[in-house]
Amino acid sequence: MKMQTLWFIRRGEKISGPFPAKLISHDWMLGRFLATDEASSDQVFWAPLDAIPEFRPQIGVIKYRIVGTADAPLDWVHERRAAALRWFDERHQRDRRDPNETSLSDRNRRTPERRVHPENPEWSELRLHHADLEAERMRRRDHFIGIGLVLLALLGLVLYAVFNLSPVNPIKVDFRGPNAACSQPAAAQIDWTHCDKSGSWLKAADLSSAMLKSARFNAANLSQSNLSYAILAGSDLSFANLAQAKLIGANLTSTNLQNADLSNADLRYADLRNAQLSGATFLGARLDEATWVDGRKCASISVGECQ
Numbered sequence: 001m002k003m004q005t006l007w008f009i010r011r012g013e014k015i016s017g018p019f020p021a022k023l024i025s026h027d028w029m030l031g032r033f034l035a036t037d038e039a040s041s042d043q044v045f046w047a048p049l050d051a052i053p054e055f056r057p058q059i060g061v062i063k064y065r066i067v068g069t070a071d072a073p074l075d076w077v078h079e080r081r082a083a084a085l086r087w088f089d090e091r092h093q094r095d096r097r098d099p100n101e102t103s104l105s106d107r108n109r110r111t112p113e114r115r116v117h118p119e120n121p122e123w124s125e126l127r128l129h130h131a132d133l134e135a136e137r138m139r140r141r142d143h144f145i146g147i148g149l150v151l152l153a154l155l156g157l158v159l160y161a162v163f164n165l166s167p168v169n170p171i172k173v174d175f176r177g178p179n180a181a182c183s184q185p186a187a188a189q190i191d192w193t194h195c196d197k198s199g200s201w202l203k204a205a206d207l208s209s210a211m212l213k214s215a216r217f218n219a220a221n222l223s224q225s226n227l228s229y230a231i232l233a234g235s236d237l238s239f240a241n242l243a244q245a246k247l248i249g250a251n252l253t254s255t256n257l258q259n260a261d262l263s264n265a266d267l268r269y270a271d272l273r274n275a276q277l278s279g280a281t282f283l284g285a286r287l288d289e290a291t292w293v294d295g296r297k298c299a300s301i302s303v304g305e306c307q
Contacts, residue, residue: 005054010038010046021054028055186210188226198236208246218256238276 006018011034018041019027027033028049038046039055049055182195186205196216204224212227214234221241228248238258242265249269259279268288275293287302298306 005041007039007041008043009033009049010040015043024049025055223261 004020006020007024008015008017009019009024024033024039028035033049035048035050037049039049039052040046179191179193179195181191184190186202186207187210188206188208189210190207191211192215193211193213194215195212197220198216198218200217200220202217202220202222202225205222206226207230208226208228210227210230212230212232212235215232216236217240218236218238219240220237222237222245223241223243224245225242226246227242227250228246229250230247231251232255233251233253234255236256237260238256240257240260243261243263245262245265247262247265247267247270250267250271252270252272252275254274255272256276257280258276261281262285263281264284265282266286267282267290268286269290270287271291272293273291273295277293282304285304287298287304287306288300290298290302290306292298292306296306301307
C-alpha cells in the first residue's frame, strides 16, 4: 500500500500542516498559498512550492484554461475561470442551511411535506397493529384496575356492615352470654354471671352469696328467695317479684329494679348505690343500715323508705 506524503507549509516564521499534496495544490490554485511559500515533508529541508513537481499539475491546468483565443476572448475566459474557481472552492458554495443564501426553489424543496418519505405499507400496517395492541393493553389494565377498585369497595362495605350494622342482640349487647353454670339449678354461691333467667320461677330459691353480676332476672319470680350477700351489681331485676326476699348485705349497685316488687323484703346492709328504683315497691321492706341510691346510709329504723 502506497503511503501518502504529508507536507508542511512555511510562510515566514509561521508553519502550518501537515497537508496532502492534493490539498496544497487545491489551495495554491485558489490563492490560499503563494508560489514563494516553502514546503517540507520533514521540516528540515524546505523548497518553494513552484519547485516541487507534485503541486504543479492542477496549477498547470488552470493556467492553460485562462489563455485567451480568437473564439474565446480573454474577458470571457477570466469570467469562466472565476466561475470555475467559485465552483471549485467549497468555501464559496452557498450554504443551503441558511435561508438567506438559498434560492426560492431550494426553500420550496425544504417544506416539511417534501422531507416526509412515503411510508411503506407493510410498516404502516405493522405500526397500526402495534398501536391496536397497545390500546388493548391499556383497556385491559383499566379493566383490571376497575375490578380491583370495585372489590376493595365491596370489602370495605362488608367490613363496615360487620362492625357497624350487625343485628342488635339485646343479650349480647348487655351481657357476655351464658356461661357453663347457667343451666345448673339454683344453689348457694352459684355463678350465674351474665346468665339470662328472665321470667324464671325461683320462688324460695337459695341463692345466698351467689355471683349474679350482670344477670337477667326481669319478670322472674324470686319471692321468698334467699339472696343474702349475693352480688347482683349491674343485673336486670325490672318487674321481678322479690316480695319477702332476703337481700341482707346484697350488692345491688347499678341494678335495674324498675317496677320490681320488694314488699316486706329484707334489705338490711344492702348496697343500692346508683340503682334504678322508679316504679319499685318497698312497702314494709327493711332498710336498716342500707346504702341508698344517693350514697347516704339509711337509719336503723328505716322501713319502707330510707330515713
